[in-house]
Amino acid sequence: MSERLGVPHISTGELFRTHVGEQTPLGREAKRYLDSGELVPDSVTNEMVRERLTEPDAKSGFLLDGFPRNTKQADVLAQMLAESDTALDAVIELQVPEDVLVDRLLARGRTDDTEDVIRRRQQVYRSETAPLLQYYSGILVTVDGVGDVDQVSARVLEALGNRS
Incomplete structure (x- = not known):
């Protein structure tokens, strides 16, 4: 679908796997939770999404998958989008x-x-x-x-x- 729409597919699951695989600071933090079967804290997920939305291919649109998962994340997403003058x-x-x-x-x-x-x-x-x-x-x-x-x-x- 993202190909058809001409926008990147941004999946939190894929972000987790990429960050953990590349052993980034966010990935190392996420791994602690993933390894114990716990939910990755919103702060970590939010930062991964924030970083991904600033990449050049997301400037003209994106398809978010698995984010936001709760209203607190939705509030953070609204703030991110407002900062870049973007709307869903x-x-x-x-x-x-x-x-x-x-x-x-x-x-x-x-x-x-x-x-x-x-x-x-x-x-x-x-x-x-x-x-x-x-x-x-x-x-x-x-x-x-x-x-x-x-x-x-x-x-x-x-x-x-x-x-x-």
Whole structure:
């Protein structure tokens, strides 16, 4: 999708892996939390995103994935964007029934994707991330997230196109 839109895909998971792999100061700090199964603190995540958004390829737009995850991160993102005189065009919510989501994540085959862990993540989503739907209500685009990658991507692109 980022290729189609001509903007970089910025994923917090990828930022974590890159910083940890390159053993940057932020990566070393994140690794301590990741290795113990804890959430990386907002301050570390925010700084990684801030650094990434200042790179030249993000100047004309970007697709954020996995950020913000809570309203505190959203407030920090708003501040970052204001400093660079940038605004979000849209926030995309992919709606997927929980049982479908659990099946998808289990099918990835990752060692940390057990059904209990996935259901715990869903509880965190409901308490921490779901409030962002109200936070971004003015620019929220809700899309049916059931289907394969191509189907869902086409729906997202269509929904974004309908906003213009």
